[in-house]
Amino acid sequence: xxxxxxxxxxxxxxxxxxxxxxxxxxxxxxxxxxxxxxxxxxxxxxxxxxxxxxxxxxxxxxxxxxxxxxxxxxxxxxxxxxxxxxxxxxxxxxxxxxxxxxxxxxxxxxxxxxxxxxxxxxxxxxxxxxxxxxxxxxxxxxxxxxxxxxxxxxxxxxxxxxxxxxxxxxxxxxxxxxxxxxxxxxxxxxxxxxxxxxxxxxxxxxxxxxxxxxxxxxx
Amino acid sequence: xxxxxxxxxxxxxxxxxxxxxxxxxxxxxxxxxxxxxxxxxxxxxxxxxxxxxxxxxxxxxxxxxxxxxxxxxxxxxxxxxxxxxxxxxxxxxxxxxxxxxxxxxxxxxxxxxxxxxxxxxxxxxxxxxxxxxxxxxxxxxxxxxxxxxxxxxxxxxxxxxxxxxxxxxxxxxxxxxxxxxxxxxxxxxxxxxxxxxxxxxxxxxxxxxxxxxxxxxxx
DNA sequence: GCATCTATTTCGTAT
DNA sequence: ATACGAAGTAGATGC
Numbered sequence: 001x002x003x004x005x006x007x008x009x010x011x012x013x014x015x016x017x018x019x020x021x022x023x024x025x026x027x028x029x030x031x032x033x034x035x036x037x038x039x040x041x042x043x044x045x046x047x048x049x050x051x052x053x054x055x056x057x058x059x060x061x062x063x064x065x066x067x068x069x070x071x072x073x074x075x076x077x078x079x080x081x082x083x084x085x086x087x088x089x090x091x092x093x094x095x096x097x098x099x100x101x102x103x104x105x106x107x108x109x110x111x112x113x114x115x116x117x118x119x120x121x122x123x124x125x126x127x128x129x130x131x132x133x134x135x136x137x138x139x140x141x142x143x144x145x146x147x148x149x150x151x152x153x154x155x156x157x158x159x160x161x162x163x164x165x166x167x168x169x170x171x172x173x174x175x176x177x178x179x180x181x182x183x184x185x186x187x188x189x190x191x192x193x194x195x196x197x198x199x200x201x202x203x204x205x206x207x208x209x210x211x212x213x214x215x216x217x218x219x
Numbered sequence: 220x221x222x223x224x225x226x227x228x229x230x231x232x233x234x235x236x237x238x239x240x241x242x243x244x245x246x247x248x249x250x251x252x253x254x255x256x257x258x259x260x261x262x263x264x265x266x267x268x269x270x271x272x273x274x275x276x277x278x279x280x281x282x283x284x285x286x287x288x289x290x291x292x293x294x295x296x297x298x299x300x301x302x303x304x305x306x307x308x309x310x311x312x313x314x315x316x317x318x319x320x321x322x323x324x325x326x327x328x329x330x331x332x333x334x335x336x337x338x339x340x341x342x343x344x345x346x347x348x349x350x351x352x353x354x355x356x357x358x359x360x361x362x363x364x365x366x367x368x369x370x371x372x373x374x375x376x377x378x379x380x381x382x383x384x385x386x387x388x389x390x391x392x393x394x395x396x397x398x399x400x401x402x403x404x405x406x407x408x409x410x411x412x413x414x415x416x417x418x419x420x421x422x423x424x425x426x427x428x429x430x431x432x433x434x435x436x437x438x
Numbered sequence: 439g440c441a442t443c444t445a446t447t448t449c450g451t452a453t
Numbered sequence: 454a455t456a457c458g459a460a461g462t463a464g465a466t467g468c
Contacts (some may be wrong), residue, residue: 017317019315090259159375
């Protein structure tokens with residue numbers, strides 16, 4: 001990894017055109033060839049960058065970074081170089097995560113009654129012609145219930161659920177209802193769900209996690 | 220801006236939980252308080268980060284970074300510190316861009332016949348109860364045409380367009396057709412557009428840019 | 439402040 | 454390889 005702090009101008013031409021006037025910035029060249037141009041503000045996203053694989057042609061006071069898709073990043077050094085150093089970082093062991101939609105689905109599969117009292121899980125990722133239904137359940141009356149799980153319930157999730165319900169009806173899973181289960185269901189999605197005659201429910205993730213992934217409890 | 224290269228472990232607890240085992244990494248602390256943890260690969264996204272505003276408690280071999288939402292990033296230094304330096308970067312003059320969806324809409328507003336021969340623009344961002352229609356046009360037969368512009372046409376864009384068309388019909392803009400205009404329309408979106416009786420077209424952005432933004436040419 | 443939409447999205451995964 | 458959906462999405466914009 002090469003780390004440079006210097007005054008420079010930056011120009012990108014590729015999927016769009018973008019240019020940065022002269023200022024002092026942090027430049028990072030990673031081992032895979034990718035280049036990041038960071039200012040002293042603005043969160044984790046660089047002002048400009050080039051993703052690997054790409055080639056850096058170091059012309060001293062101009063860097064030309066190009067990739068196979070014809071994108072080009074040009075960095076021109078216009079003043080003093082405050083810092084320029086290379087360091088070996090070694091292999092990255094990798095990141096462990098917990099808390100995303102897959103986990104939510106796993107927990108709701110174990111506790112489908114947290115979506116709606118009386119629900120019993122029949123199948124996970126039930127295949128239809130327009131994609132898999134997250135949870136296919138039956139309620140106390142024997143009615144099929146398609147559950148679409150999102151971390152955040154938005155209009156797109158409602159439309160997706162509507163397509164599943166339509167397809168399940170054609171497949172003969174009748175009668176069938178649809179329920180959108182999400183940590184948060186935004187107002188537009190609630191409204192559209194009502195228009196489409198679909199249900200929605202907000203899931204308390206902390207409570208659900210407390211129930212654990214094992215031993216589905218029926219009641 | 221503080222730039223550190225050191226062996227460390229990283230733990231994040233907030234919207235999810237994530238942890239990184241010991242390895243040598245680049246740490247960047249920006250003037251706005253945000254912290255970035257970068258490996259020597261993996262593009263522009265950090266392995267872990269904390270967005271500003273946040274507070275960094277520097278306990279020497281442990282950093283505790285917290286924000287108002289209760290998120291916490293813990294960096295524990297486990298070995299030698301290869302590099303640790305602070306540098307003043309000054310103000311960032313800002314980035315100039317060209318080529319995003321707004322520009323595409325501007326160009327198509329000037330040249331609606333690039334969407335479909337014979338189209339004439341009536342109104343841009345025409346308001347409906349479910350959101351603004353990018354371009355509201357009329358064709359040679361006097362039929363209303365709602366144009367939804369995307370850089371990349373996907374299923375969500377088709378559904379959005381379908382809602383607009385439905386709403387325009389209720390508003391009395393009849394007869395009305397819908398067309399999805401995008402640089403690329405993915406296969407699923409094409410299929411759904413046909414099912415919904417909507418049109419779609421792929422726009423050659425380079426050609427369109429060549430026509431320029433001024434003087435709308437009618438024919 | 440909330441909701442919506444874009445992004446040089448990036449990133450993962452299934453086809 | 455391509456297509457598709459999720460993201461600790463972040464960031465901008467409209468209401």
